[in-house]
Amino acid sequence: MDEILNQKEHWNQVYQTKAPDDVSWFQTRPAISLKLIEAAGIGKDEGIIDVGGGASVLVDFLLDAGFTKLAMLDISAAALQHAKQRLGARAGKIEWFEADVTAFNPPHRFNLWHDRAVFHFLTDKADRQKYVQTLKRTLAPDGHIIIATFAIDGPLKCSGLDVARHDAQSISAELGAGFELLEQVDETHFTPWSSEQKFSYFRFAFQI
Secondary structure, eight states, X not given: OHHHHHHHHHHHHHHHHSOGGGSTTOOSSOHHHHHHHHHHTOOTTSOEEEETOTTOSHHHHHHHTTOXXXXXXXXXXXXXXXXXXXXXXXXXXXEEEESOGGGOOOSSOEEEEEEESSGGXXXXXXXHHHHHHHHHHHEEEEEEEEEEEEOTTSOSEETTEEOOOOOHHHHHXXXXXXXXXXXXXXXXXXOTTOOEEEEEEEEEXXXX
């Protein structure tokens, strides 16, 4: 519990002291995420949860595309507040969950799980196992998973925290049986101050 509180404090401080477009992971348009969600082929009335979404604009683009069952999960209330303020009246169309992903109990299941850059902060194997347990109780049968992490040649740290970099083999081993890797897309992300970060995106199918 102390670890979760420390994480919450860390990320609240980040979003209380920096603007949403002044963090290294900021994207004006999450192009690869949108492309992979489209490739998953889910219906506009099927549920999508953005895990660790923070102040990401992904939900804005998904609302614009006509998706009607969207949720944001983040450990930081400050991050979620940024997103709510940006969305204005449209924030009422989103389910908001302030929770640590390793201890999240969803009120219902979702058809697609999207995580850009939460999993790589889980440097402890026990936390990664808890993440996978959450993933399994959150996804509907035949659900879809999109996870992006720092690539094997990506940064060793982010926001002052150590990270665990992944490739297709390592992340497939972490998820275990029942997850089929369908696609990998690599990205060189440029931070707002123009430094490079290597990411890998993985799209999986989930079968109970």
